[in-house]
Structures are given as structure tokens and as C-alpha cells.
Amino acid sequence: MKSRDSLIRLKRFQVDEKRRQVTQIEMMIADFERMISDLDDQIVGEQNRVGIHDITHFAYPTFAKAAIQRRENLRVSVKDLEDKMEAAREELSIAVEDLKKIELIEERDQARDRAEKDAHEQEALDEVAARRHAFGR
Secondary structure: OHHHHHHHHHHHHHHHHHHHHHHHHHHHHHHHHHHHHHHHHHHHHHHHHHOOOOOOOOOOOHHHHHHHHHHHHHHHHHHHHHHHHHHHHHHHHHHHHHHHHHHHHHHHHHHHHHHHHHHHHHHHHHHHHHHHHHHHO
16 A cells, blocks of 8 residues: 555646646746737838838838747747647647556555455454354343
């Protein structure tokens, strides 16, 4: 039973770790999306300030070009993180299933042990009752 207790603790730790990973990836995606939004605002602001909105124009602001490149890099990073999040969620799902299987086995074993204990106690009580009945006659 000790080894199963250790296994349950290990599986719970793994589930918690997978949940932390998913949460961390979700937070990173949210941060990147916020950065993308900020860059969008900065790009529009720079375009409005200069009065040039055509990126192919020779006088298009260098800052806006750099911000566009940074925004695109962040979008690629978000896509990569979304793929990683999908994998992390799958790993979490598998870890939860593993934990549930082990917990169910443990519950089944405990129920069997309780049933055996109850059966032994009932046998002892039946024996006491039989002796009382035999001596009572």
C-alpha cells in the first residue's frame, strides 16, 4: 500500500505540474496578444503622425516597419505557443486519466479490505452468538 500511496502522490504532482504548464502557456499567450495590440496601436499612431499608411511608400516610418516585424514575430510565437498548449492540455488529460485509474484501484482495494474486515468481524460475532446460544441451553 505504501508504494501505491507514493504513486498516487507522484501522479497528483504530475497533474499539478501539467496544470501549471497549461496556465503558464495561457498567460504567455495573453501577454503576447496584449503586446500585439499595443504594437497595432503604436503602428497606427506612427502612421497617423507621419501621414503615410502605405508600407511600400519610400518615406514609410522605420519605427512602424520595425513594429510590424515585431508584431508578426509575436504572432508566430503565439501560434507556436498555441500548439504547445494543445500538447500540454493533452498531457494534462492523460495525467488526469492515469491519476483517476490509480485512485479507483486504491478505492477498490480499500473497499475489498473493508469488506474482508467486516466479514471477519461478522464471523467473530456469529461465533460469539453461537457459543452463547450453545451455553444458554
